[in-house]
Amino acid sequence: MIFLKLFWSFFQVGMFSIGGGMAAIPLIENQVVNLHHWLTLTEFTGLITIAEMTPGPIAVNAATFVGIRIAGIPGAIIATVGCILPSCIIVSLLAWVYFKFKEITVIQGVLSCLRPAIVALIASAGLSIFTLAVWGEGGFSTNPQKINFVSVLLFTAAIFILRKWKPHPVYVMLGSGIIGGAIYLLI
């Protein structure tokens, strides 16, 4: 039963993460945190951090990470298969259409309207990670004592560095991990 749930959840992630890269993040959050409570928001953020720092697609990384925690190695394999099965089916269909009719205008039209939506969904998922970083598991609060100023500082520095020098994101995450970790251990 749990295998079926894992399979179906990651099948949906594979099916609806359109546009590559971070597009899978809101879908993974939806399935894993909101619908099935397999991970807490903190664990999910840890997963995204790890997935961003290791090679391979985020969705496959997430499928393995969640699958193995819920149902061991078989869980990891089943979740991964679920995640790539929609790709296998749709890519084949699309390739057939493409080589038969030599155009995918309608599909590209659909994508042009999906792109702004995907940006918004990634923003929404990013904002929940930001809220977690600044206010913790309790969520947004107007009480200034609840604000984690180390996180605010790290976020500001990180975004400044990213915008100004455009380094590889892995270095920014490692840097904020090392500097933040040192500060948390000292105070």
Added chain:
Amino acid sequence: MEQKNNIYTKLFTSAFYISAFAFGGGYVIIPLMKKKLVDDLQWIEEDEMLNITAIAQSSPGAVAVNAAILLGYRVAGVSGAFVTILGTVLPPLITLSVISIFYTAFRNNTVVNAVLKGMQAGVAAVIADVVLNTGRNVLKQKDKVSSVIMVGAFIAAFFLKINVIYIILVCGYIGAVKTLILMEKIQKGSDS
């Protein structure tokens, strides 16, 4: 037969190697695949690689997996696609399995926890950076529908907590209708 096995081995090792060392997902993997399969091995023509890239990016799912399926199929049929999928998926499967086990073991370690807490701010910044870049590109198009979709989708997801799948379906539907209307207009224009 031996030659065929050789192709499978080469497909597998290429896919495995590229997937194991490409940080940053599909946009990094596609140029690497092109270099290997078009320039080095010359199994695929440059033009065809462009088509494959277009299809891989238009399909749902991980771009790297989509490209691997198409390239494997193109070189050696269904079994070729199977081999390249395996090569692409195995490195993250192994890496994340190991990390997942370590994560469970060290989750309560003070140092690990402090570093992970520090990284939260970093990953939030990385996502914010991507959103700023892609969001600006959307606004630059000066297309009213796109801007409305972006704001509407954000409100629906963040404040109304509507399931993201419904949001994607609705926006895809709007896109399809918009494209069909546009195509009809163009057709009418060319008729008269």
